[in-house]
Amino acid sequence: MQIGAAAEASGVSAKMIRHYESIGLIANGARRDNGYRDYDQRDLHELRFIRSARDLGFSLEEIRALLDLWRNKARSSRDVYALAARHLHQIETKITELQAMSQTLRQLLHACHSDQRPECPILDGLGGEGIRGVHR
């Protein structure tokens, strides 16, 4: 299986497959005589794993750790749980931040007449001292 087919089947672009290989996330796999990369079902499984983890927002470093656990038969599910729980917490923190932003934005939008006149509470709000957008 060439890289294009593996990309198609896994949902990971050929570009990214090469990149993951270059940073050591996946092993430098088999090559054919012509130098083309060759993928089997095992590789495909790994790529799909990565794809799923990316879809859940795990960083490549987190995925590196997840792959280590996945490959390690002597792992404890506690370690996996801890990693995933930490990530969930990050996501929830992010959601909270975004909700604070969206709430402030909605208030500003609500105060704005949205007509042809220049007066605008949105600009006034941004120009004022200090927006509660959490962040930084």
Add this chain to the structure above:
Amino acid sequence: MQIGAAAEASGVSAKMIRHYESIGLIANGARRDNGYRDYDQRDLHELRFIRSARDLGFSLEEIRALLDLWRNKARSSRDVYALAARHLHQIETKITELQAMSQTLRQLLHACHSDQRPECPILDGLGGEGIRGVHR
């Protein structure tokens, strides 16, 4: 007012103030004889505006547009509203995506025993075919 004081007062780092200047987000302002940048209350107001907009998640390109509107006395609040509304929509989309991720993660975490054994529904879920994390 030197750049350090302006940074302190605006919440925008000196590094970023120079950067904003270099990309034309703020004007190439006044310099003293020694070459040091010099800031007044007007500049400070602008920096605070940028800082607030960043806190609300606006990109620098969106902020560029907002600043244009802010400086333009003949603006219509409708244009400001449209820009902000578009941004709010992006944020809400992002929140929805993150909520989908967090829900899937919570389900996986809930199924995991989190003990010393290797069996782990989290890894199984990631290895399975297709995670509903929205995204990409």
Add this chain to the structure above:
DNA sequence: CCTTGACCTTCCAATCATGGGAAGGTGTTG
């Protein structure tokens, strides 16, 4: 036999917002 087109290879660059650090100038204080 040669061309076309669809693959593949490596390498370099761009994105976005920010920070780190080097190498050097300026200015005040002890």
Add this chain to the structure above:
DNA sequence: CAACACCTTCCCATGATTGGAAGGTCAAGG
């Protein structure tokens, strides 16, 4: 005069991904 706290410009790194250039490989069709 030295120490220190500023400032200047310039280059590089981050994270994940994409784009593109320049070139090799291979099968089908004229």
